[in-house]
Structure formats: C-alpha cells, structure tokens
Amino acid sequence: MVVCSVVVRRLLAAAPAAPRHVFTGLRWVTSTPVKFTDRKYTDKHEWVQVEGKIGTIGITHYAQDALGDVVYAQLPDPGQEFSQMDECGALESVKAASELYCPVSGKIVSKNTEVEDTPGLINKSCYEKGWLFKLELSKLHELDGLMDEAQYEKFLKTDDH
Amino acid sequence: MTFWNQGKALGRWALRAFSSATRSSRSATPKTVFISQSDDIFANLALEDWLYRHHDFSQHRILLLWRNGPAVVVGRHQNPWKETHVGALHDKQVVLARRNSGGGAVYHDQGNLNLSFLTSREGYNRRTNLTVVANALRREFGLEATVNDRDDLVLNGNYKISGTAAKLGRPNAYHHCTLLADVDLDNMKGILNSDDCGIETKATDSVRSPVCNLSSMHPGLNVASLMGAVGREFLRSDDRGVDLGKSAISRQLGFTLVNPTDDWFPGLEKSRAELASWGWRFGRTPDFTVRREFAVPREMCVTEGAKLQVQMRVVKGRVASMSVTVPPGFVSNAPEGEVAVLSGLEGQKFSEEAVGLVEAAFAKKDKSDKKKRFVAECVRRVVQ
Numbered sequence: 133m134v135v136c137s138v139v140v141r142r143l144l145a146a147a148p149a150a151p152r153h154v155f156t157g158l159r160w161v162t163s164t165p166v167k168f169t170d171r172k173y174t175d176k177h178e179w180v181q182v183e184g185k186i187g188t189i190g191i192t193h194y195a196q197d198a199l200g201d202v203v204y205a206q207l208p209d210p211g212q213e214f215s216q217m218d219e220c221g222a223l224e225s226v227k228a229a230s231e232l233y234c235p236v237s238g239k240i241v242s243k244n245t246e247v248e249d250t251p252g253l254i255n256k257s258c259y260e261k262g263w264l265f266k267l268e269l270s271k272l273h274e275l276d277g278l279m280d281e282a283q284y285e286k287f288l289k290t291d292d293h
Numbered sequence: 294m295t296f297w298n299q300g301k302a303l304g305r306w307a308l309r310a311f312s313s314a315t316r317s318s319r320s321a322t323p324k325t326v327f328i329s330q331s332d333d334i335f336a337n338l339a340l341e342d343w344l345y346r347h348h349d350f351s352q353h354r355i356l357l358l359w360r361n362g363p364a365v366v367v368g369r370h371q372n373p374w375k376e377t378h379v380g381a382l383h384d385k386q387v388v389l390a391r392r393n394s395g396g397g398a399v400y401h402d403q404g405n406l407n408l409s410f411l412t413s414r415e416g417y418n419r420r421t422n423l424t425v426v427a428n429a430l431r432r433e434f435g436l437e438a439t440v441n442d443r444d445d446l447v448l449n450g451n452y453k454i455s456g457t458a459a460k461l462g463r464p465n466a467y468h469h470c471t472l473l474a475d476v477d478l479d480n481m482k483g484i485l486n487s488d489d490c491g492i493e494t495k496a497t498d499s500v501r502s503p504v505c506n507l508s509s510m511h512p513g514l515n516v517a518s519l520m521g522a523v524g525r526e527f528l529r530s531d532d533r534g535v536d537l538g539k540s541a542i543s544r545q546l547g548f549t550l551v552n553p554t555d556d557w558f559p560g561l562e563k564s565r566a567e568l569a570s571w572g573w574r575f576g577r578t579p580d581f582t583v584r585r586e587f588a589v590p591r592e593m594c595v596t597e598g599a600k601l602q603v604q605m606r607v608v609k610g611r612v613a614s615m616s617v618t619v620p621p622g623f624v625s626n627a628p629e630g631e632v633a634v635l636s637g638l639e640g641q642k643f644s645e646e647a648v649g650l651v652e653a654a655f656a657k658k659d660k661s662d663k664k665k666r667f668v669a670e671c672v673r674r675v676v677q
Contacts, residue, residue: 229395
C-alpha cells in the first residue's frame, strides 16, 4: 500500500494535462489535473497571453458569442503604437461594428492575416486560431491590473459585465 | 447657451426627472431628443461620434434626429467603388461618406430622416428602438410597420423603409437607422450600384431590398412630422419600448435643438475634418483587386474578339500594383500577353488621377495616340 501511494504521488507530480489512470490500491481512477492558462483578461472581454515581452491578444468566448458571426475583422497594422485601452480596431458582425481595445500599451508586431481572410475563425477558435494581433509590451506592469482566469470567470457571473 | 451649460442644466434636470421617473417606472431612464440644425453629413456624423465618445449615458439616453443633403453613406468596412459609381457622384452633387458603424450602403437626401439612439453599452437594444419607431408610425399615421427577423423595419410585411447599423464600444454604444419619408427613389436606384465591376474583396456587402417611401402610404407625411412623432414616442416609452402613456412625455427632458460646431461641442470640427477626408472615406477601404476586360476595336489588333484586361491591386485606396494584358498586335514590336507593369502608378489614388499617369506610361511603349486613349478609357472605367 505504501509503495503504491508513493508511486501514485510520483505519477501525479509528473502528470501532464492528459488524464492519467492511477491505481490507488482499491480501484483504478482517472485523474485529470486542472490546468489554468496564464492568460490575463480585461473587463472588455479581451485576453492577453505574454511570452517574454510579446503579448498575443484575442477576444474571449463570451465576447465572440455576444458578437455573433464575425463578417469582417479590422486589425491594427504592424508598427502602430497604442496606449492601454486605446481603440485599435473593430470586429463587424451582422450590422454592428464592435470596437477592439488594446489591453496593454505597446507596439504592434504582427496581425493574424488568417483571421482577416476568414473572420469566422474568431467564433470557432477564439483562444487559438482566432488570435487577433501580437504586440511588444512597453509597460509590463499593466498586466498586474488585469484579471486572471479565475477572477474573469467570477466577473462573468456578476451583473456588471 | 453652450453645451456645457446645457449639459449642466440637463444634468440637474436629468437627476430630478430620474427621481420622478423612478416613482412611475423603474425602467425609464431620463431621455432627451436632440435635433441637429445642420444638414452637412460630416458634421452630423461628427456630432454622433462626439456624443458617443464624451457623454455619460449611464443615467441618460439621447435620440439624435438629423438629415442631410444628398449623400451615399457606406458602412465602415465597405468598398465605395463596389457600392456606387464614385466618379459620377460629383456631377450629381452627391457626396460620399463613410460611417463608423457596420452594415451596408444607404442613400440620403432631404427626404430621409436619420435616427441615432445613443445609450450605454448595457442599454443597447436595437429591437427595442425599432419597436418604438414602429409604434410611432402606427400611433400617429396609422401605418402598419413591423420589425422583421433581419431587424429591418418593414411596411405591410415586405417594403423596407429603414436601414439599420450599430457601433458597440465601452462604455457607450449607438444604434442608428434611416427612415424613408419622401426620398427621391429614382435617384437612389441610379446611384446605389449592384454591378459586380470586377472587384474581389473581403469588404462587407450590401443586401438589396425593395423599398418604398412612407409618404406614398400616407400623403402629407414628411421629415418634420416624422421627427415629432418618433421623438414623442421615444419620450413616452420605457427602456424596453413599452408605452407609459402620454403623460410620461412631460416627465422627460423634451426636445433640444443642437448645432454641431466647436462652440457647442469642443473638438467636433477636427472630427468633422477627419470624416470628410479622402483618407477616411477612401483610404479606409479594405484591400482589393479589380480585374476587368474590354473588347478591343478591330483596327487595333490582329484577331477578332480580342480583349484587353486591366488588373489593379488597391491597398488603402491607392494603387499598389497594376498590369495590362494586351492581345496580339496591340503593342507594336511586343508579343501578346502581359505588358510590363506600368510603373509610376504605385501610391497613386485609385481615381481619375491615375488615368493621366497611365496614358503617359503607355505612350512610352507605343506611339499610337488612339491606342493610348483607348487604354486610358479602359482604366477610367475601372477606377469609376
């Protein structure tokens, strides 16, 4: 039993995101470790994921659902500079153009041309293929003021979103 | 009285009206109807934008009523060359404008009423606004107007009398729509284009529908009487579009005439200039490729039925690249096929200005005046 529980602990410690079948001594159970992303969120329903000084920005599932089918994505061009919360582009769905706000200050490094060609990617895959643009952050400390995933989930449950 | 003083006065009124409004209905935000004194499309679009950017709509809603001289107004992400014959507008004294909201192209003249419902983001509700308009038409003119599943206002089930578009930001949003009171429909049909014109683009399209004027259903109805009817209905409705009765009107903030100038709205002139600029109206066009073929006159080539093709890539309203594909015998001492890209055009506006440059560039390749003029004419038809 002791050997088994040590084995179990080691297996769980080494567990990647995939489910592991673990023998607890009594029965086999499947354990899927919960993995929060390190995305940060704004109250305008945009997310930013940072690696080093480069942030990738997109809109959340809640936002794409509220928008409806996106028919046109107007994204900022590489080289443009924005301050936090500047209007930097727009997403057009049927009859409404929704503003895009830059969640952190910085200079645009690239935009997702796949999304420009196929705006529907934003609806289908808002966290992966539907990313909007990347920028080089000029004020990393601004990230501290954004919500993490748990805080964003809580925010969605309030009336103020 | 400047807007700031008016704003302060409105603010005090709003608070008083809010408390009395809450006694009668908790869902009736204080409301004002603004009527613009200008008929300049750019000033009115700038006014709408100013209110959207600067006003606090958390405890206030505004219905802005405005009209303007003849104009084609395209949606934010549209291609004006696809929506209308841009080159012909000047002679017809029609201006081209691009609005900040999405949607398709519309034609305005003095017989068209524009309505902008400005609210907070949370207060935005397109269907409620259109229901208020439909109620006004029914109450004051006995017209059977309904809101269809495309959120269009239609008369008697099928005639479109209004086009709708919206801009959603935070903290504010607006929904605006047109109302065809007494518009010159023949002029409108001639100006709004449904031809393909060889343009390939990701720009948003317009959806064409059969239209009619409200005055055709109710003689004597005009923009002025519509303004009063819709304004009153807006003031007597709650936030869900439910009628609170005629007495509710006096508890609201009434009608106010406004002048879209810097005196009243600081910074408005700069916004107006931006909206009227070539860079906004044409330069904001999504990138596109245009490809068109033209029948070449027999005497200019060696075979029957020969075609000349003009292709251009246009980025931000300017020519990024251009090529002309010629039939056999068209260019002396040169084989058929693509003529070397006519240089000197890159960066030129996609307009009549490019035509002169094409003529000059072609003249270097072939001495024939007739052919030069023919090529120029083809290019002219492409840029219009």
